[in-house]
Amino acid sequence: xxxxxxxxxxxxxxxxxxxxxxxxxxxxxxxxxxxxxxxxxxxxxxxxxxxxxxxxxxxxxxxxxxxxxxxxxxxxxxxxxxxxxxxxxxxxxxxxxxxxxxxxxxxxxxxxxxxxxxxxxxxxxxxxxxxxxxxxxxxxxxxxxxxxxxxxxxxxxxxxxxxxxxxxxxxxxxxxxxxxxxxxxxxxxxxxxxxxxxxxxxxxxxxxxxxxxxxxxxxxxxxxxxxxxxxxxxxxxxxxxxxxxxxxxxxxxxxxxxxxxxxxxxxxxxxxxxxxxxxxxxxxxxxxxxxxxxxxxxxxxxxxxxxxxxxxxxxxxxxxxxxxxxxxxxxxxxxxxxxxxxxxxxxxxxxxxxxxxxxxxxxxxxxxxxxxxxxxxxxxxxxxxxxxxxxxxxxxxxxxxxxxxxxxxxxxxxxxxxxxxxxxxxxxxxxxxxxxxxxxxxxxxxxxxxxxxxxxxxxxxxxxxxxxxxxxxxxxxxxxxxxxxxxxxxxxxxxxxxxxxxxxxxxxxxxxxxxxxxxxxxxxxxxxxxxxxxxxxxxxxxxxxxxxxxxxxxxxxxxxxxxxxxxxxxxxxxxxxxxxxxxxxxxxxxxxxxxxxxxxxxxxxxxxxxxxxxxxxxxxxxxxxxxxxxxxxxxxxxxxxxxxxxxxxxxxxxxxxxxxxxxxxxxxxxxxxxxxxxxxxxxxxxxxxxxxxxxxxxxxxxxxxxxxxxxxxxxxxxxxxxxxxxxxxxxxxxxxxxxx
Amino acid sequence: xxxxxxxxxxxxxxxxxxxxxxxxxxxxxxxxxxxxxxxxxxxxxxxxxxxxxxxxxxxxxxxxxxxxxxxxxxxxxxxxxxxxxxxxxxxxxxxxxxxxxxxxxxxxxxxxxxxxxxxxxxxxxxxxxxxxxxxxxxxxxxxxxxxxxxxxxxxxxxxxxxxxxxxxxxxxxxxxxxxxxxxxxxxxxxxxxxxxxxxxxxxxxxxxxxxxxxxxx
Numbered sequence: 001x002x003x004x005x006x007x008x009x010x011x012x013x014x015x016x017x018x019x020x021x022x023x024x025x026x027x028x029x030x031x032x033x034x035x036x037x038x039x040x041x042x043x044x045x046x047x048x049x050x051x052x053x054x055x056x057x058x059x060x061x062x063x064x065x066x067x068x069x070x071x072x073x074x075x076x077x078x079x080x081x082x083x084x085x086x087x088x089x090x091x092x093x094x095x096x097x098x099x100x101x102x103x104x105x106x107x108x109x110x111x112x113x114x115x116x117x118x119x120x121x122x123x124x125x126x127x128x129x130x131x132x133x134x135x136x137x138x139x140x141x142x143x144x145x146x147x148x149x150x151x152x153x154x155x156x157x158x159x160x161x162x163x164x165x166x167x168x169x170x171x172x173x174x175x176x177x178x179x180x181x182x183x184x185x186x187x188x189x190x191x192x193x194x195x196x197x198x199x200x201x202x203x204x205x206x207x208x209x210x211x212x213x214x215x216x217x218x219x220x221x222x223x224x225x226x227x228x229x230x231x232x233x234x235x236x237x238x239x240x241x242x243x244x245x246x247x248x249x250x251x252x253x254x255x256x257x258x259x260x261x262x263x264x265x266x267x268x269x270x271x272x273x274x275x276x277x278x279x280x281x282x283x284x285x286x287x288x289x290x291x292x293x294x295x296x297x298x299x300x301x302x303x304x305x306x307x308x309x310x311x312x313x314x315x316x317x318x319x320x321x322x323x324x325x326x327x328x329x330x331x332x333x334x335x336x337x338x339x340x341x342x343x344x345x346x347x348x349x350x351x352x353x354x355x356x357x358x359x360x361x362x363x364x365x366x367x368x369x370x371x372x373x374x375x376x377x378x379x380x381x382x383x384x385x386x387x388x389x390x391x392x393x394x395x396x397x398x399x400x401x402x403x404x405x406x407x408x409x410x411x412x413x414x415x416x417x418x419x420x421x422x423x424x425x426x427x428x429x430x431x432x433x434x435x436x437x438x439x440x441x442x443x444x445x446x447x448x449x450x451x452x453x454x455x456x457x458x459x460x461x462x463x464x465x466x467x468x469x470x471x472x473x474x475x476x477x478x479x480x481x482x483x484x485x486x487x488x489x490x491x492x493x494x495x496x497x498x499x500x501x502x503x504x505x506x507x508x509x510x511x512x513x514x515x516x517x518x519x520x521x522x523x524x525x526x527x528x529x530x531x532x533x534x535x536x537x538x539x540x541x542x543x544x545x546x547x548x549x550x551x552x553x554x555x556x557x558x559x560x561x562x563x564x565x566x567x568x569x570x571x572x573x574x575x576x577x578x579x580x581x582x583x584x585x586x587x588x589x590x591x592x593x594x595x596x597x598x599x600x601x602x603x604x605x606x607x608x609x610x611x612x613x614x615x616x617x618x619x620x621x622x623x624x625x626x627x628x629x630x631x632x633x634x635x636x637x638x639x640x641x642x643x644x645x646x647x648x649x650x651x652x653x654x655x656x657x658x659x660x661x662x663x664x665x666x667x668x669x670x671x672x673x674x675x676x677x678x679x680x681x682x683x684x685x686x687x688x689x690x691x692x693x694x695x696x697x698x699x700x701x702x703x704x705x706x707x708x709x710x711x712x713x714x715x716x717x718x719x720x721x722x723x724x725x726x727x728x729x730x731x732x733x734x735x736x737x738x739x740x
Numbered sequence: 741x742x743x744x745x746x747x748x749x750x751x752x753x754x755x756x757x758x759x760x761x762x763x764x765x766x767x768x769x770x771x772x773x774x775x776x777x778x779x780x781x782x783x784x785x786x787x788x789x790x791x792x793x794x795x796x797x798x799x800x801x802x803x804x805x806x807x808x809x810x811x812x813x814x815x816x817x818x819x820x821x822x823x824x825x826x827x828x829x830x831x832x833x834x835x836x837x838x839x840x841x842x843x844x845x846x847x848x849x850x851x852x853x854x855x856x857x858x859x860x861x862x863x864x865x866x867x868x869x870x871x872x873x874x875x876x877x878x879x880x881x882x883x884x885x886x887x888x889x890x891x892x893x894x895x896x897x898x899x900x901x902x903x904x905x906x907x908x909x910x911x912x913x914x915x916x917x918x919x920x921x922x923x924x925x926x927x928x929x930x931x932x933x934x935x936x937x938x939x940x941x942x943x944x945x946x947x948x949x950x951x952x953x954x955x956x957x
Contacts, residue, residue: 391939410911412941582846596830599805599834604830604831722895724893726934
């Protein structure tokens with residue numbers, strides 16, 4: 001409205017002015033009239049200038065542009081060649097805002113230097129006079145003025161100068177200078193510029209305020225955009241009003257728009273966290289260092305630390321909340337890992353102490369399972385041991401939420417469906433094996449149903465290693481999927497390694513103890529056997545051989561004194577006695593050790609022995625064998641097999657009460673096996689083995705064990721007996737067959 | 741009448757003297773050398789090339805069987821007569837295989853030894869009674885491999901376990917069914933796998949199918 005009015009006025013003034021210049025007036029007091037008209041025209045031009053300054057500067061980009069516009073108006077109005085506008089800076093010196101184009105063009109100072117010269121200039125010369133006197137001054141012959149300080153080199157000569165201070169609320173803030181009006185400056189010029197200066201100051205100030213505002217907005221925006229902290233504004237209801245890119249990225253949203261569609265409550269993993277935040281905010285108006293779990297767009301959980309404040313309107317009502325969130329997932333994780341690490345070390349320490357305090361395998365295995373479950377927060381743990389010579393895994397102990405799980409499953413360690421679970425794989429490849437998703441892992445199929453029924457979501461198996469050998473696995477189950485991280489498995493493996501060492505030690509200790517006991521029993525038995533043998537030989541020598549020799553001696557004595565016709569009969573009798581004696585000695589020597597065993601090998605010796613055995617005991621031997629023909633084995637293997645068969649047959653004859661016994665002998669690449677089976681009375685092997693001596697079972701077993709083999713006795717009262725010896729042909733130099 | 745040259749090998753001086761006088765009582769027999777050691781016996785025969793070597797089976801240095809073997813190679817025209825105290829077929833067979841012509845028991849009469857030497861020189865075999873060709877045949881049959889079926893070596897329990905495993909029962913189920921501990925089942929299982937020379941569950945199943953333990957489908 002105001003603008004329009006101003007424009008209307010100025011148009012009127014212009015018309016008057018044009019008329020004035022365009023026509024010749026012939027009035028009485030022409031000078032007076034002319035002066036009045038000139039004055040009116042001047043006023044109109046000033047108004048027009050003010051209008052122009054206020055309007056045109058609205059669209060100016062910068063203060064300099066505003067100042068240039070002002071200068072252009074001032075130069076046109078006064079008819080001066082060039083000019084400048086400058087302001088007083090904080091130090092009370094000049095900062096040039098603009099030099100009009102004719103002035104800039106007139107200036108021959110190189111631009112870079114000129115720019116420097118134009119900033120922070122000392123206030124002196126005729127310009128200094130204007131600032132000092134705080135009023136407009138005209139210098140129509142400046143070079144002769146006492147304040148004249150000259151111009152820099154290359155500056156055009158100044159013929160006349162008009163300086164007008166720029167004032168704001170009565171205070172001088174700068175000045176405008178105009179120069180080189182052809183006819184020199186007049187008072188009208190001074191008055192016009194003084195009037196215009198108010199508009200100049202207004203326009204410049206307005207632009208300055210705008211610039212300051214924009215600058216601060218820009219500064220805020222760039223902070224908001226660039227800061228590596230998530231910034232946001234939300235309504236008390238949780239609507240997200242704004243968020244910076246850092247927050248969008250932190251929460252994993254594709255863009256700002258999709259985040260703005262979410263509600264703050266959706267971001268919190270736990271609803272009570274948001275509730276707590278809200279309560280704090282309502283009570284305190286500010287929240288500091290609030291830590292909570294946040295959910296990313298894809299569901300991933302992160303940790304955030306939030307500081308926020310409520311922004312109120314003039315009446316104290318909450319407009320919105322403004323806050324900053326920092327992603328502290330990593331520190332949290334590190335903190336958690338550190339705590340976990342401390343726990344793990346404590347568990348390992350406890351484990352080593354617990355393991356060291358026992359020397360009983362079963363107790364140690366039980367401790368291993370208990371500690372694993374308690375210290376690693378597991379659902380269940382069990383130790384499976386490899387059954388020697390088979391692919392079966394024997395569950396030695398389980399602890400935790402087992403609920404018959406192990407009875408319902410079968411685990412092996414071969415490369416078959418029952419061997420491709422964590423346990424079998426860990427044993428087969430000798431490395432920790434993780435199944436973090438029982439739900440979906442194809443290798444878990446045979447056990448999935450049973451595992452799911454008990455809430456097992458992930459599982460891992462850690463091999464138990466004794467040197468090169470894997471003796472079993474520690475198997476652990478968690479109710480959480482993906483529970484077995486690399487770090488956790490690493491610690492569990494250390495735990496399992498300790499357990500393996502403890503189990504190994506206990507086993508060795510047991511072996512040593514059992515071995516020592518067995519050795520004691522054996523040496524006692526050996527002595528007994530030796531004594532029995534000696535007694536037997538002594539009796540044979542005395543009773544049989546001795547007696548025969550005595551008889552022979554008597555017979556020969558008699559012959560020397562007999563009449564000639566009886567000598568032949570006596571000698572014939574002596575011959576018969578000698579034959580008997582020879583047979584006796586031969587049998588005795590065969591009982592001690594059949595030479596055949598060395599000369600001819602196991603098979604002929606056994607065949608010979610069976611004949612003799614049947615003759616002596618009337619127990620028939622059914623003999624079957626395979627793979628033995630023409631083969632010789634190491635002497636100790638042949639001896640052991642022969643002695644075991646001999647001993648077992650003796651037992652059958654003595655105790656079984658049968659008339660028939662089966663002997664089987666077979667061999668393959670690396671084992672010689674002999675088995676004696678009867679359908680007789682049977683016995684309890686444990687009892688018989690414990691009652692050392694009489695049956696020689698312990699001795700038989702010892703023979704097999706000494707060669708690295710084994711002897712199994714299966715018998716029960718009334719159910720007959722199987723004695724099976726398996727002897728390795730291991731020693732590659734001596735154990736190879738000699739062939740013939 | 742051509743003379744039969746004889747060498748004697750026995751580690752007892754007394755026995756050698758007895759044998760020499762016994763053999764030289766025959767007009768056409770001549771003992772040309774004697775020794776008490778197996779190695780010397782081989783050298784002696786090689787040097788003298790006698791018609792007959794009367795040899796004790798038990799000799800120091802080199803046993804009778806080995807001496808026989810070497811003599812047969814180095815002096816093929818020498819007939820070996822074994823003297824042995826072992827009246828068993830296994831020894832006889834080994835002696836004959838090594839190249840002996842006659843096998844005479846030490847408890848035989850002197851007339852029998854002379855007879856054996858004569859048979860040997862004539863290129864025939866001679867065995868002291870009760871040894872006979874027939875007894876040897878019987879023995880040979882016994883010594884032949886009898887094609888032992890590995891299944892026979894399984895104990896009653898192992899057979900039960902084999903059947904149940906083949907049917908797909910777990911160790912725990914088998915233990916319940918047989919009223920034995922799970923550990924015992926595992927042991928039986930390991931034993932039977934070893935006896936049957938099976939390595940994997942798959943091997944076991946295919947064995948069970950082959951043996952008709954599991955019905956073929």
